[in-house]
Amino acid sequence: MAVPAVELSSYRDQHFKGSRGEQERLLKFTTTLYIGNLSFFTTEEQIHELFSRCGDIRRIVMGLDKFKKTPCGFCFVEYYVRADAENSMRYVNGTRLDDRLIRVDWDAGFIEGRQYGRGKSGGQVRDEYRTDFDSGRGGYGKILQQKAVPNTDNL
Numbered sequence: 001m002a003v004p005a006v007e008l009s010s011y012r013d014q015h016f017k018g019s020r021g022e023q024e025r026l027l028k029f030t031t032t033l034y035i036g037n038l039s040f041f042t043t044e045e046q047i048h049e050l051f052s053r054c055g056d057i058r059r060i061v062m063g064l065d066k067f068k069k070t071p072c073g074f075c076f077v078e079y080y081v082r083a084d085a086e087n088s089m090r091y092v093n094g095t096r097l098d099d100r101l102i103r104v105d106w107d108a109g110f111i112e113g114r115q116y117g118r119g120k121s122g123g124q125v126r127d128e129y130r131t132d133f134d135s136g137r138g139g140y141g142k143i144l145q146q147k148a149v150p151n152t153d154n155l
Contacts, residue, residue, distance in 0.1 A: 011106075016108060030107060031082050035077055035103070040071050047075055051088055057078070059078050060077050
């Protein structure tokens, strides 16, 4: 009995360079996955260990803070074949890694430069506005951290 294909979620990369139709077409055939909600301390080796259980990985691209070049909670996993990526969507999405529930979603394909966070402070946008304390993602959000540290530039 054939396993049904994994459906596309409603998530779309808002910075995709192309039409919505082109993005939809690429998502239906891609072998690239976006992995979100990672701890800043999760290593590429841990990602490989977990995701290689579903198939042969072509490459892993860790998401980095665009200023500090340190991990910032996401990565891309690219498989050689679509069926292996579908297995990751089925079996890895929502599992726990480094005590965090990770999110696995289809990606239209990695393009150089997308490994860097898009937030003003260099990391992910959502980490700028977070008001809760999250030790796996650097404590409080960047805006709260900046308010807590007095500005000493004018002293």
